[in-house]
Amino acid sequence: MALKTEEMVLNMGPQHPSTHGVLRLELQLDGEIIIDVVPHIGYLHRCFEKHCEAMTYPQVIPYTDRMDYLASMYNEFGYAVAMERLLKIEVPERVEYIRVIMGELQRIASHLVALGTYGADIGAFTPFLFCFRDRERILHLFEITCGARLLYNYIWIGGLSHDLHPDFIRLTKEFIKDFRPNLKELNDLLSFNQIFIERTANVGVLPLETAINYGVSGPNLRGSGFKWDLRKDDPYSVYNKFDYDIPIGTGEKGKVGDCWDRYFVRVKEMEESLKIVEQAIDTIPDGDVTSAIPKRIKPPEGQIYTRVENPRGELGYFIISDGSLNPARVKVRAPSFVTMQVFSELCKGWMVADVVAILGSVDIVLGEIDR
């Protein structure tokens, strides 16, 4: 007598401690094995793109902050680069250096959140607090520069809102000195822990073909073994003046492209960002950061698409201007949105307990997906 089995639909609802934000995952299960995952998004939609059509160009910047709230500097950076290319403005070198420093510090802060919450999802609570302790120091650096910890409104079109605080360079150097041993501690505690490796290695493998076909970028693509980073392959700002490496996943603990690879690519990226910040801090030129900011921003008619390397992947801005003070259309290509599309492919065939491991390793932020 054959057993009658039927598929069960399980709902990991919008309120859940392990989905990073308000994401609803509808899991179709056969016992414990997942057949399909349907993500439902839109719980955090705040009409960013429609709002931009009513704002003037400088007023859009606080709105771009709030998209990917864990890496606000990079959202502003992307928008500023797009607008400067549209307006054909040259910004002073000091501005570029400071933007790179802020962007890389923001990358470290964002990866710390990703790694800390990933550990907490897997069950290790201590690395979460260690990561946040280090992140507090970075947020303090941002606070003394522009006055806010999370949503900065610092990188403006044509320059910056404030120059560096006199204490900034000293505090950053102290931070760099203290952070390297903390990274090593994180590796000891979490990355090479056998239980963590058992949970994440060989789980949720993203083959390179699939990743490229879906348009995945950032650490998720690099975790599958492909060396693609917009800072080196499509350089913007002054990234081509620094010496840094692009880490990729090598399948050290399992297959290439599994959760452990994606996680460890982020750990190694933090080290590389530290190198960039060190080099930039030592060679920062003098200048005036507000000299190139135009009084009224009225770009000529036209459109532009620019892309920058968010901590989560390729962040693209498509801006259409119709010659007036307000943009006609601002469209954002968010990397987490693309990753959600490949998520159901990643989860097929694994158990329910692995959904959390896979979701944590692709590092999505709902603010970016829903805008």
Add this chain to the structure above:
Amino acid sequence: MMYDWLFSLTGNEILAMFIVSLLPLFAFILPFALIAVLAERKVSAHMQDRLGPMRVGYHGILQTVADIIKLLQKEDLVATATDKTLFNFAPLLVFMGSYAAFAAIPFSGFFIGSKIDLGIIFIVGVTGLVVAGILMAGWASNNKYSLLGAMRAAAQIISYEIPTLLIILTIVVLTGTLSLYDLSEIQTAYFWNWLIFGGPFFGLQKLLLIPLMILSCLIIYTSTLAEVNRTPFDIPEAESELVSGYHTEYSGMKFAMFFLAEYANMFAVSAIVAILFFGGYQSPFGYLGNSLGWSWLVPVEQFFWFTAKGLFFVFVQMWLRWTLPRFRVDQLMAFCWKYLIPFSFVILLIVGLITLM
């Protein structure tokens, strides 16, 4: 012993028996559970570079008291579709399973609840009641996820009882007695007589036993950790991916019972490991009371050493909880059946051969 002393004090059998049976519960376990909850929070806080409870009492000492008062005054929610008898009885069963084990544990040379010959088997048997309690809780909650969590918990506890029993068998084969009191008495006179250092044997036997004893101590510590559902084996009770485990539907005092039973269980298994391998209530250096001539001081010292060892192992349990991530459920079972059980069998065989020497 304690019973005789109380009998001589009061002259009444029933009163003496009453006091002997209630003493471990009220004088030791309840204060211990209160302190353990606070200690867990403070230890975890300091390991994570933060402070933990600081406001209630000096540096948060009265925090657990506040928590208990809060739990006592909470509404006792019972959902309508649950099986009421089982629902109400389950926490009692879990509580009984944890606390009854303390009857056979010798707190000092002077005090043991009940001096039975089958000490260790009694303890393992009674803690098996916890499985029944958990299954009842999961089933009676009428909640898909509670049932899932309860079944996983039951599977986990039952599987991990096997390595525990095998290691206990090893010790029994070595020392020839099941009674915990006799086991503690055997490991007397300085720490090199403790079983983890080979026991009160001489020569080659002792040297051969040392690595085996260390390995078996690790195995029994790990498997008892799984029995009390502590990380890394805390699938049933952590906010495991979907569910909150078998005690989701409980509120108020019933939840407090699950909670306190867990901490009492922690101490019980730490005490067992301490007695089996680390000399129980014996002091490592000899007794102050003996050297000073005050024979009444000796039981007090023994009690102190017993508590110290138990607390140390409880601390190690907490330490492990805040360091390690969680196992997935199939890896947990694989760990037990593929690693712990073969190792325990091999150790049993080798120790058996050694005793023939």
Add this chain to the structure above:
Amino acid sequence: MRDYIVKFWQGLFTILIGMKVTFKHLFVPAVTIQYPSVKPQLPERERNRLYVNMDDCIGCDQCSRACPVSCIEIETVKSIPGEVLGTTSNGKKKALWVTKFNIDFAKCCYCQLCVFPCPTECIYMTDVYEFSEFSRESLVYDFVTLLPEEREQKKKNFEELQAKKEAEKIAAAKKAAEEKAAAQANKPEEPKSDNKEENKQ
């Protein structure tokens, strides 16, 4: 078989390393600040609640236009000639009465875009962050220092001035029209008068 032993040994070893890290951290002093008994020292550029110094405000409306969420509402009234409003701290002469200057802090996103365009630097961000209220309406802050009667008075004054000006303008226009009509009446009197008189009669 070799994998088996290696895995077991790896597991044990990495767990012990992790435990060493956690144990070391038991002796590291905590980084927590006991808020609210100890408040952190905020940096000088901190962006919290706004403050407007009304003595310096010239009512130019720049801050309201710069705000991305439209949380500042300003209404101004022109002063009547002869009134002295005073000067701001950097020497500008004020010409407008500000009768309404509301900032709704429930809407404010603390972005600081209103601080930069102000020509007298009268709006700036303070470091006050503990200002929660029980109702949403009490988060609308009214910065104008004139009493409500005074505001009404200024508005009335301006309206009266406007009315007077209107009246004067109408009177002047009427006078001009009359003069023009008179001039017109005087000039083509002879040729047309016959027709007109005939028509009139």
